[in-house]
Amino acid sequence: xxxxxxxxxxxxxxxxxxxxxxxxxxxxxxxxxxxxxxxxxxxxxxxxxxxxxxxxxxxxxxxxxxxxxxxxxxxxxxxxxxxxxxxxxxxxxxxxxxxxxxxxxxxxxxxxxxxxxxxxxxxxxxxxxxxxxxxxxxxxxxxxxxxxxxxxxxxxxxxxxxxxxxxxxxxxxxxxxxxxxxxxxxxxxxxxxxxxx
Amino acid sequence: xxxxxxxxxxxxxxxxxxxxxxxxxxxxxxxxxxxxxxxxxxxxxxxxxxxxxxxxxxxxxxxxxxxxxxxxxxxxxxxxxxxxxxxxxxxxxxxxxxxxxxxxxxxxxxxxxxxxxxxxxxxxxxxxxxxxxxxxxxxxxxxxxxxxxxxxxxxxxxxxxxxxxxxxxxxxxxxxxxxxxxxxxxxxxxxxxxxxxxxxxxxxxxxxxxxxxxxxxxxxxxxxxxxxxxxxxxxxxxxxxxxxxxxxxxxxxxxxxxxxxxxxxxxxxxxxxxxxxxxxxxxxxxxxxxxxxxxxxxx
Numbered sequence: 001x002x003x004x005x006x007x008x009x010x011x012x013x014x015x016x017x018x019x020x021x022x023x024x025x026x027x028x029x030x031x032x033x034x035x036x037x038x039x040x041x042x043x044x045x046x047x048x049x050x051x052x053x054x055x056x057x058x059x060x061x062x063x064x065x066x067x068x069x070x071x072x073x074x075x076x077x078x079x080x081x082x083x084x085x086x087x088x089x090x091x092x093x094x095x096x097x098x099x100x101x102x103x104x105x106x107x108x109x110x111x112x113x114x115x116x117x118x119x120x121x122x123x124x125x126x127x128x129x130x131x132x133x134x135x136x137x138x139x140x141x142x143x144x145x146x147x148x149x150x151x152x153x154x155x156x157x158x159x160x161x162x163x164x165x166x167x168x169x170x171x172x173x174x175x176x177x178x179x180x181x182x183x184x185x186x187x188x189x190x191x192x193x194x195x196x197x
Numbered sequence: 198x199x200x201x202x203x204x205x206x207x208x209x210x211x212x213x214x215x216x217x218x219x220x221x222x223x224x225x226x227x228x229x230x231x232x233x234x235x236x237x238x239x240x241x242x243x244x245x246x247x248x249x250x251x252x253x254x255x256x257x258x259x260x261x262x263x264x265x266x267x268x269x270x271x272x273x274x275x276x277x278x279x280x281x282x283x284x285x286x287x288x289x290x291x292x293x294x295x296x297x298x299x300x301x302x303x304x305x306x307x308x309x310x311x312x313x314x315x316x317x318x319x320x321x322x323x324x325x326x327x328x329x330x331x332x333x334x335x336x337x338x339x340x341x342x343x344x345x346x347x348x349x350x351x352x353x354x355x356x357x358x359x360x361x362x363x364x365x366x367x368x369x370x371x372x373x374x375x376x377x378x379x380x381x382x383x384x385x386x387x388x389x390x391x392x393x394x395x396x397x398x399x400x401x402x403x404x405x406x407x408x409x410x411x412x413x414x415x416x417x418x419x420x421x422x423x424x425x426x427x428x429x430x431x432x433x434x435x436x437x438x439x440x441x442x443x444x445x446x447x448x449x450x451x452x453x454x455x456x457x458x459x460x461x462x463x464x465x466x467x468x469x470x471x472x473x474x475x476x477x478x479x480x481x482x483x484x485x486x487x488x489x490x491x492x493x494x495x496x
Contacts, residue, residue: 018198019198019199019200019242020198020232022229022232022233041230041233042230042233042234043226043229043230043291043292043294043295044379046292046294055297056294056297057297057298058226058294058295058298060229061224061225061226061229061230061295061298062225062229063200063222063225063228063229063232065202065242065244066222068202149293167293167378168293170292170293170377170379171291171293171294171295171378171379172292173379
């Protein structure tokens, strides 16, 4: 079957999709977007987390046919998504958006990727930069899912408590078990977000 | 495999009538796992995501008509006052990602004894609104679960909604697992006080082939509360009464040994949860407002 949907702001068409195929498979194998990771395939690990019409979901548990006509944001589109959110640009997807960040004409965030190879020359989302700066990437496998989940939390909860962060990330497993640095990274992103406003 | 995408509820019912083997998929949090692991290759997948009605709820005078696909996240956010037991249960479901997709209709359709919503539905009192092209019927929750992962739905029926009694008193929910997120219940317990009828209802999860009520325990407690005038005098529940209630709840279990826990552990834990949830709800009832007070999982 054919599936038409929007990925990271671009209309996409996937052909010859098997009816039992997951959104994750379509993203990785048909769209060339391997950022969303394939690990448990049962919603246990959260490494395949994407935004579906703004809502964080495990893409391994969404049937490809269910995304027809809908909007998906993957980790590859996270920097754009975060930038548009801060700009309050018209191109922003309005679903599930919080106004808190665009209020008060907050300035556009400019990344300063000076201390890492990864971010060199590329604009990163604030949460991505915070993960690098806090050393929260570690082996990196769980990172994309954590970034999507953490970014969504900071969107509607700019001043999270540690309990809020733990709950928001409770569906994302890190087998390096370096959760403390991940917590640091989210706290850092929240603090920077607060300074920017 | 065929992927059916009905645009309306009527189309969905027609499709289910035409293809009774079609497997409905909404949040996908059960169905997709089975497909990903090759445990299931349904001939037809019946996608319910397009049917907006299933994502709505109506708060009536006595009950809430909860659309089958209303995600757990929405229940937690919007129905905490009307459905405190189910809201607490919803919060224990897996993770935010799963709660954003899964709903009570899927829990009922799968009818796993470990489904988190079941004990809360049993304790509150509920009816499942099942519909087919032949018509609509309301199945009392007590008659809905017919076996391990089996329910009372006919092959051509779909779950439209669940009608859950609005809380008329405190409700509690408790679940045993190895951590606070991403756990299938080792066992679970729901309890609702119904001061309007001066009754107590229970629900036990993961400790019998189906979710069950501890009916003998309820009857014992109803009689004991009545005899002692507890509903009127608001005294604390006598420890011996609480113990007897807990023992009867344990006795209502018919558990198995599996990787998550042994049968005897489950029986034991259900008794503990019964006593704790009774204490929490009764303390709440004795309080001035008579409404459920949020409690942590420790007591």
